[in-house]
Amino acid sequence: MQFCDECGSMMHADGDEMVCKSCGARVPKDKEAAKSFVSTEKQTFDDVIETSEEASDEGKPTANEECKKCGHDRAWYTIKQTGSADEPPTRFFKCMECGHRWRGYS
Template sequence: MQFCDECGSIMHSTDGEMVCSSCGATQSKDEEMAEEFVSTEAQTEGDVIESSPEADFEGKPTADDVTCDECGHGEAWYTIKQTASADEPPTRFFKCKECGHRWREYS
């Protein structure tokens, strides 16, 4: 793994040189490390974290043990993400099925 000298972010290989994922700076490949680079499988749609306000929750699991603070509706779609260290409980993110209000619940 090679890190950017400018900002410290992880770099990826493009056309024989290393390109920073954050700031776009380029560097030549560290030839000592070249044999240690490992490619991984492409990210699947299931691995994507829905973080934008436009993210579509429809089709996700439904919780009926919650109450929306905005409209009082008792059903919401939810997704679970590990937002802290692995020994901490995950966070549930909700979207009201009635009004679309979003909130999170820490266990």
Template sequence: MQFCDDCGSMMKAEGDRMVCTSCGATSDRDRDREREFVSTESQTDDDVIESSEEANFEGKPKATDVICDECGNREAWYTLKQTASADEPPTRFFKCTECGHRWRGYN
């Protein structure tokens, strides 16, 4: 990612030039600098938060301050996911340790 020297906004590549998304300033594309950028191809699934129906919650942290609406169990695995803006608390996704019922909790 390259940032504009004039206004600090992110620039986008257009051929051999970089163009500021805010003020329109241009600069040459810095090919040497692009080699330093981090690629997400090397990321592992360890950082992925599992909130889908198929997610495997077993082995995740357990909450004991919840009650399952389906079976009344007071223990559930949970994961956290930021579903709103960064200044809002994250959403907790639960899976009952007894019946497997899933729900989400908002703080």
């Protein structure tokens, strides 16, 4: 990220120049600084774990939790902070046998 020397706003690339979005100031790109910029063009999502209802559960952690619906003793789970930061997170379980879902509070 590069900031404007005139007004302090964030600048964006325009060819070989950096342009201020606020005041329109233009400066040549610093070729050395550009090497340290991070681009998200090559970002992949292969390490994202899906948590929607229809998402695959492969790769999610499992726990020894008994399903109240079928009695199976293993379930996948995800953890989410549903309350304020000073409260413990909520664990959401999904039975590995029948797919029944429930919450677990710490």
